Amino acid sequence: MPKMPQLGATLSSDITLLFLCHSLLEEIHKNSHPCRKIDYVRDDLSKVGVMDAGNQKSRYGYNGVLITRPTFYNILLSKVPKEKIQWGKRMIGLKQDEHSVEIECEDNLVVQTGEEGAAKPKVLFKGDILIGADGAYSSVRRHMYQAMKDEGIELPETDMAPLRFDSNCVVGVTEELTEKEYPALGNRSGDFYVIIGKERAIQVYLFTFAENRLGWQICGQMDKPEEYDEKDFRFSDWKPTAADELCEMVRHYKNPYGGTVGDLIDRTPKERLSKVMLEDKYFSTWFHKRTVLMGDACHKHLPFGGQGANQAILDSVHLVNQLYGIPSNSLADITKSFQAYYDYRSPNAKEVFKSTTMVANVLSARGFVSDMVRFVALGHLPEFINNLGMDGMNTDRPYLCFLPPPPGQGTVMPTPQAVPVHYKGGPMAAAVPVGDQ
Template sequence: MAISPQPSTSTSDTTPGRLRVLIVGGGIGGLMLGLMLEQASIDYVILERSPEIRPLGSAISMNGTVLRVFEQLGLLEDLYKISKFSGRVHLVKEDTVTQGHVDLEHYRERYGYYSVVFGRPELLKLLISRIPPGKLILGKRILTTARTEFGVLARCSDNTAYEGDILVGADGAYSSVRQNMYKELKDKRMLPRSDSKPLKFDQNIVVGITDELDPEKYSALRQDFAEIHAIIGNKAPYTMWLIPIPGNRFAWSIGGRILDSEAGKEDVRSFSFAEWFPELATDVCDLVRDYVLPDLTNSYQEDGHYKNRKTDADMHHQYADMASISDSSIHSTLSTEDSSNASSRGTKELKSEPLHSASIHLPDNIPGLLPRRQTPTAKPGTVGELIDATPPDRVSKVMLESKLFKTWYHERTVLIGDACHKVLPFAG
């Protein structure tokens, strides 16, 4: 079901003497900025080009860096209602052989908050519910932007125009605000050469969220602390992430590289591929259906590892009392198992490593897209179970770009989010 905020027929008039911010893009970045401006009593309007906001996506993880902002906005308690606390990340191969674990239990002690995981659709619903009527306007595709004598002007494809004092481009990897700003800079020979180059494009991802599942079959769904699994493909060049979220559901994503021949096609790089497309996801799902599910019935939390953790609502209010932390580096403990002696030695704890040291190397190729087709129901115990438990309109595929732009602002225009630093979403 699409999220449809109250429409507004208001156009561009500004109140004399009052600062007004034009935010282009109604994604997470644009909505969060709007809520910050709302709390600061600064006038704003969010212009979203889509006629409806589709609640697609998979899981999102957040730690103390961002949770502090949610607390300041009065959103933390509501965020906890749609979240699970992060427990451990388990790295396993396609044949279920364990490669290692990343433990996240130290986050609260070090940073004042447990990391949390939740579904992207639920976050969008929460943010939109806090945006006052008339502040989020749908169906506003920006064609051109310009500076005026007193501010900025954004012209839309429906012949409407909006004026403000500051223009914020929160409109994604193919940002129209960035393209207009860069055109002006290029004409003035002020744009760095690297910013004129196209986005790097060699990855794609398929995401989904299952219907409610039986927690007796998947007891990991009952736990307050989410045990996250990354299944690394042996034959197929994909890694699949499984994240328990509230409502007895799994959020999942399948990520990997595309073929060099596909990456070179201009139509693949086109603006339209910045969208979420449910109809393109089936064939990638078919390639991982036979991945063996890890032991999702095993309760890692029954081994005493979590016995001292507080999970009641009172602990949420203790975060503000945490002492300031001087160590700003994030570390995690990576555990590996020697399969030949695992039963006698258990898991060997290794030295503390930066979190990125546990990143997963993805193979360099991916089969091309095949014609859409029907597939047989997967046998029990495979990833296909969870794919089949996900409604088709909740499964979507996106082509992924990556690029860090050097130019993030000029005059009264500024870029945020994917519009200026497009990063891959794998493992956060």
Template sequence: MTESPKVLIVGAGMGGLTLGLLLERIGVDFEIFERASCVKPLGAAMSIGPNILPMFEQIGMLDEIMKMSLPGKAMELYSEDVGGLTLIGRTDNAAFVKEKSGYSSIMFSRPDLHKLLLSKISPNRIHFNKRVLSVGQSDKGVLLRCADGSIYEGDILIGADGAYSAVRQSMYERLQKENLLPKCDTVSLSAGYACMVGTTVPQDPEKYPILKDDYSHLFVVVAEGKPHSWTVITIPGNRFCFGVVIQLGDKEKDETFRNSEWGPELIDSMIAQVADHKVPFGTLGDLIQATPRELISKVYLEEKLFETWNHDRIALIGDACHKMLPSAGQGAINAMQDAVILANCIYELRSPSHKQIVAALKDYKSQRYDHAKKQVQISSTVGKVFYGQTWYEKLMRKAVFTWMPMSFEERNFFKLAGYRPQVAFLPFVENKTNLKILPQKKSKRKYGLAVDPRITAASMSLDFRDSVIDTNPENVRIVFGYIVKESQIQQSWRLVAWN
């Protein structure tokens, strides 16, 4: 029987909780350490779609998520000047998304999903008020030291503690002393925007009739002559989520204090600046007044793709290794995708030996890095379209909503929806449409297959993924997880099952 490692997870955000609930499903011992003293219902709207919903369907959580969500329908982009709001463009691709992928893009309150994920994990697995001071590792294991004097030991340490990751900082300090840290990883995160977010208490549908609709409304407004843009989204419970973004100048980027938490600090000046800004059904001030002060928070939006995701027994997930702008709505999704692939790599471990753990964490990065890199780049570009105030960014915005052909948007959607990692230890959810799904690395442990050692390395390098024609069980064999016709492999090949 496979011996499981002990996994220490720092950070109880979307990525850390997703990893925890997946590890609990496969019987891997783990603990989560969160520096906050309790769960704070901060943040605003969140959207997820066909690149992560199949995983939630696979683990039996899709129905619960759908109950707390509304399907997205359309996005309307406006400009605001002294004359009021002017509609720049509108996208309505909800039917296309559902038809081509089998799933809707859904909107909900970010704290609602966080609460749901938290409810799926045994309470004794999560420790609050645990601020990390340092981490250590050796051939024998990892060591976690917290500010309250507590010390924890394990086999694997995962930094899921956000853009200002203490795990990353400690790991990088060690690598820098050993001259192993790439120069690019010594550069600070780039902060181009400040953002204020909030979620109202339930509102009267008679006052705001759009709350009666069975789908979510998404409005984006860009101010003319001011460095502001704002987003308003309707979510279940007759509530509005709003987010206001200010583009920072070079001086502000240098002088501003970068707050890494979604906390209710430093927001008075921002509220005063934006309260009179218009939305299609009133002003931002109306929504701000309908939001408890403790549920309004401010954060600086930063972006950076780190090159170093792992070293020995330590690995990073989510914002700790790829901080994205929220413009494309992919930050939390990519953190959860990290968790899926990392859980798969841990599941594949035959033993918690140092050698196998190092290999598993390297494998995790190799499977995820290119996908995360693309999303960092896309989020940056979309940020310029939605938030940008330079002449070039204004021109880009006009081009996207005036001249960009629908086929371009559809191609980007196919690329996004086609990558949908699922957990390796459960049956994959069937593809509901003809959408081309990117292949996922097969689980050797689940399929329990090995190939006769007489097969040459050259033979094993052949890729038969497109060779399936005859599905008669008597004529088909599985080789390294690929299906091939009997006529296409040497008769001397045979399969040996692992015990």
């Protein structure tokens, strides 16, 4: 099983609603805290503003939650039959035609007996479809785009351009702490703080997790992002000193939960610390023949809006719905599913991509005008505008077409769902046709 980075994750109410269908909600609630607001403060703890999510339960039926990534991952993993997952296979090749798709993988689990550096054993998998859910540097995407080029299909220039970087990030989750040391742990609340650095474009996120740990995330804009190259980061070629430097810059910041940010860094075991590069990019080509992309592989969001995993999960529900009941494994039927998935999901993913980029700009920009924008945007917006923004992020609340719709929809109606193209069951509540069906 791969090592899981120690990142916290906020899951918004559209997603928590979804888990109800999978009877996972109870388990998630037991291991998470509801998140209703984010307090923004300066590095001396003076107040900048609040991002109030409003009454999500009454508006959308469920609250967004704050949960650690390994906890969430393990809950999901516990529901998947063991035999359905093969670990340690790295995809390195892709071939597809009218009839099937085949991938070649390096088998990283087979113990190497040969010389150091000898080629790893290869293994082939063949199937009807391939879903590329392999993250920002998707090997599936790379191979799919290359094949399209080789076939003379013109791709948009932006799809071929590298991902855009401008920030780096260090995240950690402390050892277990006591309520005596940090009384906020007793509040059982997922509301969290963001400290906005005064001199530099730095933000420090501070969370209280259900496991009596504090989570922290330091995001800092790079001085000369143009000097960095995508391939440098792909292989974690990020000097350890860069993480130390970022930590040193914020060590002295006061921690709203008590003490300083440095205290939390010192109480974080090395294995609970991760360094990540922050990049973003929206791709407009999502499928070709029998291969389709989802999640970060086709829309890599900056983490500032807490949307990346949410969007990936939404992709998966819509894709499953569009594949459900498919009458054959013909390329025509598969294309119909992929096209409907793309037509419905891509405009929403693109809108969310734009808003997360905007949030990042609002938080990172320096100077008087930026201070004023933050003052207005964080807590001084009229309630109806605030609600409009929240509604935009919470109205796509899909459910799986072969399960009963979940109760508790809230007062803000979800956007009509896409009609699954091959589904022959009863009519789904509030569904709209997509594509050319």
